Amino acid sequence: MRQDPAAQPLPGGPPLPVTSYALLGLLTFGDELTGYELKQRADMTLRFYWTAPAMSQVYTEVARLLRLDLVTTTVEGRTTRYRITGAGQGALREWMDTTPAGFPVLKHPVALRLLMGHVTEVSELQTMLEEYVAELVTNRADLAEVRASLVGADAPGELFFYPSLVADWGLDYFDGEREVTLKTLDRLAQENDQ
């Protein structure tokens, strides 16, 4: 009673993993990209609010997208470029409009360790939080660079309007995290000298 597995798995078949749509989305900005370039784009943008997929996964994903005719290829020597197809645009739009986004999942090792702070020393926790602040600063700077690169095409209606909204979102998020972390460091310091 199963569907023919050789048939187009979309629609009706199993839904694609979100990362497939994420990569497909990277291909909607007008250019043809190689797997290698897709990875670079992902590292620049997706990593801040999704994940930076491993190189090998990028290649597995584009292979799948190709199989499903959601992308086409242009081969030049040893280099294969991927371009989104009409079917790909359709699948992406369909996914956006009909499946709920879902609530974010946060894997926050710093908060997790703080939760069980009583198993170690306060100084250990302070070091951890200070390192986290430093990493936040680095990451914020990276994202600010990306945001700066969008200036000039970030007005409403322009190609990078939405990416700029998301980048600003991320900057605010990093600022917020930094403030909460500093506040928490303050509360820890109070514990030392009460």
Add this chain to the structure above:
Amino acid sequence: MRQDPAAQPLPGGPPLPVTSYALLGLLTFGDELTGYELKQRADMTLRFYWTAPAMSQVYTEVARLLRLDLVTTTVEGRTTRYRITGAGQGALREWMDTTPAGFPVLKHPVALRLLMGHVTEVSELQTMLEEYVAELVTNRADLAEVRASLVGADAPGELFFYPSLVADWGLDYFDGEREVTLKTLDRLAQENDQ
């Protein structure tokens, strides 16, 4: 040239997944818990900044912890309760003090979809963001309830001091997200009536 796999995998063997330490951490608050209760605790606390593991995973994890002597069991009829051992305390402390926490990973489907906002209608995005705000309100309320349950044992030096720090962190995070989302909705509205 491999280690004897029957030997104690810790230390020297493969490190435990973070979720193991998370569950171990839940057992450091003084009580013996069943797998079922561990799942409940995880749903109440871990879910906000780590994950709520599936029921089946909880049982697989406690089996592993038992195999490694990081927990012991007390069997009463069909019910098995888990208690952390000295070795468990040691492994947890060791993990906290010697392995870096790492930067948080955020899987944010709302931001991801906003990034490719140009493939759909603005109204679609507005609906998505409004739903997200609603979910944030619900989640914030859930966390506020947890936070309220800690009152009375949340002073420095008390058992739930650290959990209360983390809960307050989470509340601030939810508030921040809500504000950014509303701000983004404003910017989207400007696009409509420019």
Add this chain to the structure above:
DNA sequence: ACAGCCATGTAACTCGTTACATGATTAC
């Protein structure tokens, strides 16, 4: 009697990772 919660597990499967393997092109 029946629903809902308590309680425990197995099996199949998918996503995504690391490690491995290869080789061309470009910059110094």
Add this chain to the structure above:
DNA sequence: GTAATCATGTAACGAGTTACATGGCTGT
């Protein structure tokens, strides 16, 4: 010449999920 970057893949593996399966206990 040699290191870094570009470029593409395969294999083994692990974490974690859903679906499945079972059954006791509790309240109405």
